[in-house]
Amino acid sequence: MxxxxxxxxxxxxxxxxxxxxxxxxxxxxxxxxxxxxxxxxxxxxxxxxxxxxxxxxxxxxxxxxxxxxxxxxxxxxxxxVRRKFQKPSVFPALTVRENLSLGCGPECPARERAARVAATLTETGLEARADALAGSLAHGEKQWLEIGMVLASEPRVIxxxxxxxxxxxxxxxxxxxxxxxxxxxxxxxxxxxxxxxxxxxxxxxxxxxxxxxxxxxxxxxxxxxxxxxxxxxxxx
Ligand SMILES: Nc1ncnc2c1ncn2[C@@H]1O[C@H](COP(=O)(O)OP(=O)(O)OP(=O)(O)O)[C@@H](O)[C@H]1O
Ligand SMILES: [Mg+2]
Missing domain, CATH: 3.40.50.300 (P-loop containing nucleotide triphosphate hydrolases)
Incomplete structure (x- = not known):
């Protein structure tokens, strides 16, 4: 299909x-x-x-x-349908965790949000950086965070x-x-x-x-x- x-x-x-x-x-x-x-x-x-x-x-x-x-x-x-842009577009003044929470989307139920953020932190390997400001991440980490933000919404098309x-x-x-x-x-x-x-x-x-x-x-x-x-x- x-x-x-x-x-x-x-x-x-x-x-x-x-x-x-x-x-x-x-x-x-x-x-x-x-x-x-x-x-x-x-x-x-x-x-x-x-x-x-x-x-x-x-x-x-x-x-x-x-x-x-x-x-x-x-x-x-x-x-x-979710997208990672050519230039990383994470929110630099928010933490990794807050960025991932935004990635879940406004329609995500509150009780599911924390679980999705935790799962996405694991998938992207960013657990140790969860409370760091996104603006302080290395370029590679920013790319993974942005992929994580896409992932947090559980998309059908990435x-x-x-x-x-x-x-x-x-x-x-x-x-x-x-x-x-x-x-x-x-x-x-x-x-x-x-x-x-x-x-x-x-x-x-x-x-x-x-x-x-x-x-x-x-x-x-x-x-x-x-x-x-x-x-x-x-x-x-
Ligand atoms: N908003 C726009 N207005 C006018 N021309 C545009 C616009 N967006 C893209 N183009 C033109 O359309 C063509 C395709 O651009 P596109 O950005 O899709 O290429 P690309 O395959 O992604 O290239 P790259 O590998 O450099 O990222 C280019 O000639 C570009 O200049
Ligand atoms: Mg291009």
């Missing part, structure tokens, strides 16, 4: 077509990477899915049937934009483990990343975007062997 379906999605900025009738489906239980050169349309895709950017045409479906295309950002988040940008090799390894632990049969994860070793380690399949269109879809080994992917992206 598909968790997220992108159907012939077109996004324009003035005369520029950022997404050109793009279609892709992410299965429940799958970790999908979206890769491609700068400006390919990867972040625009996440902006359209989360309601920040309105497509000119096409549809975005949650779980094959629920149409998200015209819903507000808040309604899309409430439906269970969207991650460049989760290992600027991380050390050890922090990248830790992030690979973390994303592996987020996998669930009833959840889809879509991750954008430029680090190909990371992509190979976390993703079941990759979608290579180029100029707003799909250039390749399949395993990372297939992408590495594809002449067009090498020409526009991997060979650079």
């Amino acid at each position: 598909s968790a997220l379906v992108i159907d012939s999605l077109t996004v324009v900025f003035g005369a520029f077509q950022a997404l050109d009738s793009l279609s892709l489906a992410v299965d429940s239980g799958e970790v999908r990477a979206v890769i491609g050169p700068n400006g390919a349309g990867k972040t625009t895709l996440l902006d359209a899915i989360t309601g920040i950017t309105r497509p000119k045409s096409g549809r975005i479906l949650l779980g094959d049937t629920q149409d998200l295309t015209t819903l507000s950002e808040a309604r899309i988040a409430r439906a269970g 969207l991650l934009d460049e989760p290992v940008a600027g991380l050390s090799d050890a922090e990248t390894e830790r992030t690979i483990e973390l994303i592996g632990a987020l996998r669930r049969p009833d959840r889809a994860i879509l991750v954008i990343e430029h680090d190909m070793a990371f992509v190979e380690a976390v993703a079941d399949r990759v979608t290579v975007l180029h100029e707003g269109r799909t250039l390749f879809e399949g395993g990372m080994a297939g992408a590495r062997a594809d002449a067009r992917v090498i020409e526009v992206f991997l060979g650079r």
Whole structure:
């Protein structure tokens, strides 16, 4: 079953077509990477899915049937689609615990909130930093906190934009483990990343975007062997 379906999605900025009738489906239980050169349309895709950017045409479906295309950002988040932005956007003046509590969302029952925060602290490995101000965290810890904020809402679809940008090799390894632990049969994860070793380690399949269109879809080994992917992206 598909968790997220992108159907012939077109996004324009003035005369520029950022997404050109793009279609892709992410299965429940799958970790999908979206890769491609700068400006390919990867972040625009996440902006359209989360309601920040309105497509000119096409549809975005949650779980094959629920149409998200015209819903507000808040309604899309409430439906269970959560995103980590390209730049970490934690609240620096709040503690790690307070950030995670906000991540649970306003609809989370009070009695469940503490349990979810505790579980998320464990999953992200941030227990020892629970009472530290988010602004005092190292860059890698901030990335994990933001993934934790996404996780605390128990989302059905997790969207991650460049989760290992600027991380050390050890922090990248830790992030690979973390994303592996987020996998669930009833959840889809879509991750954008430029680090190909990371992509190979976390993703079941990759979608290579180029100029707003799909250039390749399949395993990372297939992408590495594809002449067009090498020409526009991997060979650079
Ligand atoms: N709000 C906007 N207004 C005008 N053009 C935009 C806007 N947002 C994105 N674009 C353009 O759309 C194209 C796709 O941008 P996008 O940010 O989706 O690329 P990306 O694949 O995420 O690239 P990167 O790997 O550099 O993050 C780029 O040419 C960009 O300049
Ligand atoms: Mg981007």
